[in-house]
Amino acid sequence: MDSAVPATGFLYWVGASTVTYLLLRLSYSLFRAVRVWGVGNEGVGPWLGAWAVVTGGTDGIGKSYAEELAKRGMKVVLISRSQDKLNQVSSEITEKFKVETKTIAVDFTSEDIYDKIKTALAGLEIGILVNNVGMSYEYPEYFLEIPDLDNTIKKLISINILSVCKMTRLVLPGMLERSKGVILNISSASGMHPVPLLTIYSASKAFVDFFSQCLHEEYKSKGIFVQSVLPYFVATKLAKIRKPTLDKPSPETFVESAIKTVGLQSRTTGYMIHSLMGLINSNLPRWIYFKITMGFNKSLRARYLKKAKKN
Template identity: 80%
Template structure:
């Protein structure tokens, strides 16, 4: 009986320490959430960082909303996307609505030989903000070996989701370092926080974006550069194939307005209060339970898509 007392005491202190640790983490999370979303502090993002903002994938969804939000703050905007027609349309809308200068660069990010053109087009511009937003996902959840045209798909996702982030950062960062100020906002995904089976390549490429962002932030923050990894859950966009908004699926405009409040405060953010709560919950799940939920959801979505495709 006496020999059991030290063990019981040890377990008591382990339990107490665990509870205290969790309490501190929850308190810190609540304090940070209040600081960011409750107090409504406006981020120092505007022409003071540099006249121009560059947004890749800037004609739709989150990218377009970032372009509009930065223009609203008085920044001139460079839109980079594939369709010149869409670029012209969005560029015209931003100029008329926000009375700022715009510039467009039409390139296809699935290609690797586009960066000399981008470099030439950006030459001489004082770039204060870069939003690496362009991205590509799956048409529907699928097992790795069953992805249609797999070799081509692998190359496309790597070029768009990984290569573009590295190359655009390479082009813009030297000017920011020279002026000792600037912000790079890399749009990752919540699927980059956790492995997502049946979206394997997408999840892995977005994890790269998250890690890359954290590393570059640590390397250059002492030089006045803020690098942020933005990790949204579902947002009502074409990429997510969601049209209707809900309490946990905001519009692109609402999401970006919220995410902008975290710039300068959080180098890694889910960008939206409910998404941050969802991220915290998923982090607490044991891995076996998370993978069970993730696989079941992926298989259900896959079956629904294939059934619908068969009918058509």
Template identity: 85%
Template sequence: MESALPAACFLYWVGAGTVAYLTLRVAYSLFEALRVWGVGNVAGVGPGLGEWAVVTGSTDGIGKSYAEELAKRGMKVVLISRSQDKLNQVSSEIKEKFKVETRTIAVDFTSEDIYDKIKTGLAGLEIGVLVNNVGMSYEYPEYFLEIPDLDNVIKKLININIVSVCKMTRLVLPGMVERSKGAILNISSASGMRPVPLLTIYSATKAFVDFFSRCLHEEYRGKGIFVQSVLPFYVATKLSKIRKPTLDKPSTETFVKSAIKTVGLQSRTTGYPIHSLMGSINSILPSWMYFKITTGLNKSLRARYLKKNKKN
């Protein structure tokens, strides 16, 4: 009987220690959630980092909302996208609404010979924020070898989703390092968190953006540069083909207002509280379950698309 007492005492303290540890973890998680999603870093992004913000893919969706939010905070904005007509329209809207200076650079990010033109357009500007937003996905989920015009799709996805991030960073980062301040916000995707079958190339390119951002942040945070990887789930955009915002699929305006407050607080973020919860659940799912759910969903979307478009 006496010999059982030390064992019982040991188990008691193990149990008490476990409860205390879990309590502290929960308390810390709640504190972090309040700090990030409740308070946020409202003053973290603005002209104090530099006069100008540069946003790629800035005429629609998340890119346009980042451009508007940065202009609202008093930053001058360089809008970079493919269509000069759309650029002119968005530029006029921002000038009229926020009373800030804008510039436009019309380039097609599927090409690789555009960066000298961008470099010339950015020459002499004090750039405090770069938003690498331009991106491309599949038209619909598809098996790798069955993607229509596969070679061209490979080239486009790599140029738009990977090369643009590296090249734009190469152009803007030296000035930030020289001034010891700046923020680079790279828009990845929840599809870059874990592999997504039937969106293979897109998922892989967005994983690259995430890893690139995290590595760059560690390399340059000691030099005053904050690099953020933004990994949203679905947002109501043309790219996602979602028209009506919901609680878990916010409008681009709602998403960006939330995401921009995480700059300086989270170098890797989903940008939105509901997406943060979804990301936590996503990360703890066993691989077999995750792949079963994800593959099944994309097979269903593929079948629906092919049926609608009468493809075999």
């Protein structure tokens, strides 16, 4: 009986220590949540450098980043495919925010565009790079049944992967010379967890996420902050969502939230509701996650094919 007393005491302290540890973790998590989603960080602006460069800057999230950075007093370089759209968005930003803009019309499906971009950016003090340009599937599909598969592979890799590496290669040296700068790489929640029927897209966005995390660790001691942004659905043309909802915010709402995480989170969903969604998905058993994801994407695929057949 006497030996049971020390054992009981030991178990008591193990239990007390475990509870204390869990309470401290919960308290820290709540503190971080309030710091990120309640207070945020306003340390983004022209003090990082006069210019911000935004790829895919004429629509959706890219356009909203361009507008938000212009609102904060930064001059903006818009890079996209259509010169007409570039001119329109450039004029809107200049008129609304009274800042200088530049445009570069290139097609990111091509690999021979980066000398042109380098020449156009020469001499600019670039404080922020937003690698936003991206491409997804027309609809969820099995890998071998993707229409024009070889061309789709090339396009997705060129736009979603190559552009991020090449644009970073062009802009990062200037940031290092000044020991300050921010690179925002727009990945996707599809890069956080594998998404079957969007296989190439999901894998390409996972590359962006890993690339960002590695780059941040390599250069954070040199004054460079690299952020991987992993949103769930945002009401954009790319997502084919027209009407914003609480869990599918407008690009403006999303960017207003996401930009406040710069300097606080090197890896972020950018939006509090998306953060909660990510927490749930991360804790689902893997087989349940894949069952839900496959079921959802198969239903989207069936709906698209049925509609296409009618037309």
